[in-house]
Amino acid sequence: MKERDFDIWLSKFRASIATYDYYIDFEKVYRNVDEIKIELNILNSLIGSKNIKEDFIKVLKKYPETLKVIPILLAKRENEIYCQDENGGYLYRFKVEKYPPNSHLFYERCCYFMEQTGLFDLLQNHLINNLVDYVTGVETGLDSNGRKNRGGHLMEDLVEKYIQKAGFMKDVNYFKEMYLVDIEKRWNKDLSALSNQGKAAKRFDFVVKTASTIYAIETNFYTGGGSKLNETARSYKMLSKEAETVEGVEFVWFTDGIGWKSARGNLRETFEVMEHIYSIDDMENKVMQEIFK
Incomplete structure (x- = not known):
């Protein structure tokens, strides 16, 4: 390859590589809502109730499975929620099987929870029209927290597409998330120089295998700065030198x-x-076709 200018190279770095499905995974949202749609529709009967406490207890007695959907109404996925006030603290367990079916104390605690968290007010005073729609909104908000995990795979996914575009096939001549020890076994190579004499269990994002060369690949994308970037640059510079041996x-x-x-x-x-x-x-300019020969 011809000699490159670092400043020109760096100037072409991107601000983001977010894909259209990066922001919200709507399939996951709809799937999560569908799993509890029946219970939510049962609780819809409480919307606008004039006797919310009595009606809520009736619903729990007749349809105890509705208990499991209470946490998601507060944007919580856990089925245990701890709350406290001047009357003390209590760990609420929203698992039907843990409670006797006709415990007066149990129903009183459930009502106290619903009242103090504001859920009774939400239902009784028509602040919402449909719990299925409401939980769809809650799930959408919760899924936004998953962007960090999705973002961590964006660069990997992008690199993989270009590997495939260069003519390589997964598990044939390119491999994903491959450990050094697996590379050594598959191609009978001593890679102890890359693993601190076998002390480090190194894993590469991809490995591309051509007729004469094994290419060990790492990928990452950084939208923000920090000490991690400097550590990564130093680490990969050393790894590159070790690979040369x-x-x-x-x-x-x-x-x-x-x-x-x-x-x-x-x-x-x-x-x-x-x-x-x-x-x-570089990938857009077909660098993989140049190096993986």
Whole structure:
């Protein structure tokens, strides 16, 4: 490859790689709501009730399974919720099988919970029209918390698409999340130089195998700065040097994200000594077809 200018290379880093399904996983939202739709529709009978406490107890007695959906009305997935006030504290367990079917104390505690958390008011005063729609909104809000996990896989997914575009097939000549020990066994290679003489259980995001070379690949994308970026740059620079001591093995790093602009010094040092460090722009310009031969 021709010599590259670091500043020009860094200037093409992206602010985001969010896909359309990154923000909310609606399939998961709808699936979670469908699993409790019957119980929610039963509780819909309490909306606008003039005698909410009495009607709620009747529902629990006749349909005890409705108890399990109470936590999600408060945007909680756990089936145990602890609450306290001037009357003391109590751990509410929303599992039907844990309670006797006709315990007066049990029903009183449930009503106290519903009253103090505001759920009775929500139902009684028509603040909502339908619990299925309400919980769909709650699930949508909770799913937004999953963006961090989804975001962690965005770069991996992107790199994998370009690996496939370069003509490689999964579990044939490219492999995902492969440990060093598995690489050693599969291709009879001594990679102790990359694992601190076998002391570190290193795992690569991808491994691409060509006729003559094993390419061990790491991927990441950083939207923000921090000390982790400097540690990553130093670590991968060392890993690249270690790979150079093993014949037929090369280390490749695909990275991007404007977070690197706050850690450009360490990234520049790695860029200047590491042969295979590439960005999304490089992938778009078919760098994989150039290096994986």
